[in-house]
Amino acid sequence: MSLATDKTLMWFRQDLRIYDNPALVSACLSSTVFPVYIYDRSHATDSALGGASQWWLQQSLLALNKALNHSLTVLSGEPLSQLLTLLAHTGATQVVWNRSYEPWQIQRDKHIKTHLKQAGYTVHSFNGSLLWEPWQILTKTGTVYKVFTPFYRKGCLTAPPPRLPLDAPKNPVYQAIAELNQGIDSLALLPKINWYHTIAQRWEPGEQAAQQHLAAFLEHTIQQYPQARNIPSLNGTSSLSPYLHFGELSIHQLWHAVLTHASSNSEDNANDCFLSELGWREFSHYLLYHFPDLPSQNFNxxxxxxxxxxxxxxxxxxxxxxxxxxxxxxxxxxxxxxxxxxxxxxxxxxxxxxxxxxxxxxxxxxxxxxxxxxxxxxxxxxxxxxxxxxxxxxxxxxxxxxxxxxxxxxxxxxxxxxxxxxxxxxxxxxxxxxxxxxxxxxxxxxxxxxxxxxxxxxxxxxxxxxxxxxxxxxxxxxxxxxx
Ligand SMILES: Cc1cc2nc3c(=O)[nH]c(=O)nc-3n(C[C@H](O)[C@H](O)[C@H](O)COP(=O)(O)OP(=O)(O)OC[C@H]3O[C@@H](n4cnc5c(N)ncnc54)[C@H](O)[C@@H]3O)c2cc1C
Missing domain, CATH: 1.10.579.10 (DNA Cyclobutane Dipyrimidine Photolyase, subunit A, domain 3)
Structure with a gap:
């Protein structure tokens, strides 16, 4: 399907990467792409980012902006009204994004999609962060799985396999919206007191760092993963969770990188063990999707x-x-x-x-x-x-x-x-x-x-x-x- 149109807003959210970004690939079918990040303070309420995540986000946005040749337009505020302003200002006719799955995000995005469509804009959303859509995986009788092993083994592993990762867009034309860009610093993500300096010593956010981490994990760590993952003094796990959360590394990239590594390596047990942890990630998102009260109510x-x-x-x-x-x-x-x-x-x-x-x-x-x-x-x-x-x-x-x-x-x-x-x-x-x-x-x-x-x-x-x-x-x- 061609989504060709003149100008498109690419709304970045938890997909702060260039590679394997389905919404970005589709946006780049149009002649001009306006990459946008909107810091949403209005809807998140209880789910507003914590302090450490704010530090990470700040660093990630800097890295993403660099990767986009400094064309990222950053705003804060209520996303629908900001998107409408951006559309009117740029003359773009289309908005694309990768789906987010937290209950408040689903509600918000449904509303935004309906409103933009009613206003005559084209809107497309994509799956950029889960291997299997939560509504796809159901028991034979059509109910929701509540136990991990059948969810993963019978539900996920027998469903159509996750798609291959996509390449970065070729020859994209990214354009900043200079008049409306408030800039990353305007989000004031960093606290006045520098309590995060030890965090900054340990981590390097961004897509490039995520890829380096992944390569090092596959080369040095995954083979011993089943044993070493339990020893906290060892570097025995991937430490990829923040990159996955902010989408600097996609779950599809990780899944297929491990499978490719597995085919050139005899340690099937280690690879399977690691992949099943990615299954736990899927299971968490699946539960949250089907039981949106999970953060506030006892499941039992x-x-x-x-x-x-x-x-x-x-x-x-x-x-x-x-x-x-x-x-x-x-x-x-x-x-x-x-x-x-x-x-x-x-x-x-x-x-x-x-x-x-x-x-x-x-x-x-x-x-x-x-x-x-x-x-x-x-x-x-x-x-x-x-x-x-x-x-x-x-x-x-x-x-x-x-x-x-x-x-x-x-x-x-x-x-x-x-x-x-x-x-x-x-x-x-x-x-x-x-x-x-x-x-x-x-x-x-x-x-x-x-x-x-x-x-x-x-x-x-x-x-x-x-x-x-x-x-x-x-x-x-x-x-x-x-x-
Ligand atoms: C009380 C508690 C709170 C947790 N809170 C979070 C959280 O806020 N964010 C978070 O990403 N993980 C959370 N986890 C799960 C797990 O501890 C982390 O995902 C893991 O430690 C991240 O390190 P890693 O990337 O080196 O993991 P690895 O062992 O390398 O695993 C690879 C990836 O699999 C996923 N994964 C692994 N274990 C789990 C799990 N039990 N549940 C869901 N996904 C998993 C993560 O995406 C992880 O990056 C929590 C676990 C506990 C017990």
Whole structure:
């Protein structure tokens, strides 16, 4: 189908890339393309970007603008009225974009599409961020999957395979709309206090950096992925999540890069293991699409009656990495310092918050939202509900991680803990995951005074586990209404 028309607005959103960008490819069938980014403060409300994501977005927009030969027009405000202004000003007759799938975005985009069409403009939207459209994958009886394995194995892997990635447009004519361009700085995405300098040391946003990351991952890391992915002190995972979230790398590029790598490589197990993690990404988006309340409501309604504790100074201690449990504190400090946290540790700090501190999972989700560079409404909501036991296909509530045993298993030398909790660095391995159990002489040799240089444990792990199980018992036998 030819979408040829004179002038087109390409509305960039979570697809900040030139390669494998279906909307951009279609826009480039017209003679002139106006690339536009509109920072939407009006609709996002609770889903407005957190601080770390704002930093990432700022850097990504700079990279995208460079890749577009400085022709990106950046505005903030209500997208429909901004698009109408841009259309009137440029004389463009068409708007294209890649679809976004958060519930508020779906509502907004439907409204915009209808309105623009009624006003006589041509509008096309494309799939640039999911391997399978959420409405395509249904059980044989036409219902929605609620369990990951059948969703992925029976639903996704037997559906038509994901399309191949597209090339960058050839000889595009991009044009800035200088009179209306407010510029990236006008969005004021960076806070006045430079708390993000350690995040900036760790990450390089942008499409080019994403490709370099991907290449390095395929060359050095993926083969050991099944084992190394659980060890937080290793660089054992791809660290591609923020690039995927902002669309600097497309999921189709990643999927096919792994398949191509797989065909020249015998480690099928590693490739399959990695691809199934991309399946979890699909599953999160699928759940959010079919259950739009996922960020705010327990998927399993039994949990509406759970006896959560009120958020108090314990929440603050968790956020600051001052719980007195080393692997938890290391994770929370990694989050604050780098805008990221290793997946295994995300599960541990989540379990600790929800079960040992018995604080509502939404407190955890909100803090992650603020601090993560990969904060993603679908993955964050689904994962927090998974950890809490209230989600679809969730970890059972009674599976309460013991952070000491988990630390000993996945950080046996204490490397991860020592890196983020340097005040514990001289503690012998035998006590690195439970300093409270160390004899005073050992603590003193390591230069540690509990309560002064490192906190006493916020709660007793055994007792708090017991209380969590009792609270769960109280809701366990209630009939569970369908979500
Ligand atoms: C409490 C909690 C909150 C989380 N919040 C987020 C979030 O806001 N944004 C986010 O992208 N991920 C989130 N995750 C999932 C997972 O921790 C991250 O995707 C992963 O750590 C990113 O690192 P990576 O790119 O190195 O992952 P890899 O192991 O290299 O995996 C490759 C990709 O697969 C996807 N993926 C992997 N695991 C999951 C998962 N469990 N659910 C959904 N997608 C997955 C990601 O896109 C990831 O980039 C959360 C997990 C937990 C337990």
């Amino acid at each position: 309604k039994k949990f509406n009656d759970f006896a959560w504790c009120p958020a108090d100074e314990k929440l603050r201690a968790w956020q600051r990495g001052q719980t007195g449990v080393p692997i938890i504190d290391a994770g929370m400090r990694e989050l604050w310092q780098t805008g990221f946290m290793h997946n295994r540790v995300r599960m541990l700090v989540g379990s600790y918050l929800v079960k040992n501190l018995r604080l509502h999972w939404q407190h955890g989700a909100a803090w992650f939202w603020e601090c993560l560079v990969d904060a993603d409404l679908a993955a964050n909501s689904a994962s927090w509900q998974w950890v809490a036991g209230s989600g679809a296909d969730a970890a059972p509530f009674f599976r309460i991680f013991n952070p000491v045993l988990q630390g000993e298993k996945f950080d046996p030398e204490g490397d991860y803990v020592r890196h983020y909790c340097p005040e514990l660095q001289h503690l012998p391995n035998a006590f690195i995951h439970q300093p409270w159990a160390a004899p005073l002489s050992i603590l003193s040799q390591a230069g540690i005074t509990l309560g002064q240089t490192y906190p006493y444990p916020l709660v007793d792990l055994k007792l708090s586990r017991q209380h969590a199980l009792e609270a769960y018992q109280a809701i366990k036998n209630k009939p569970s209404p369908e979500p």
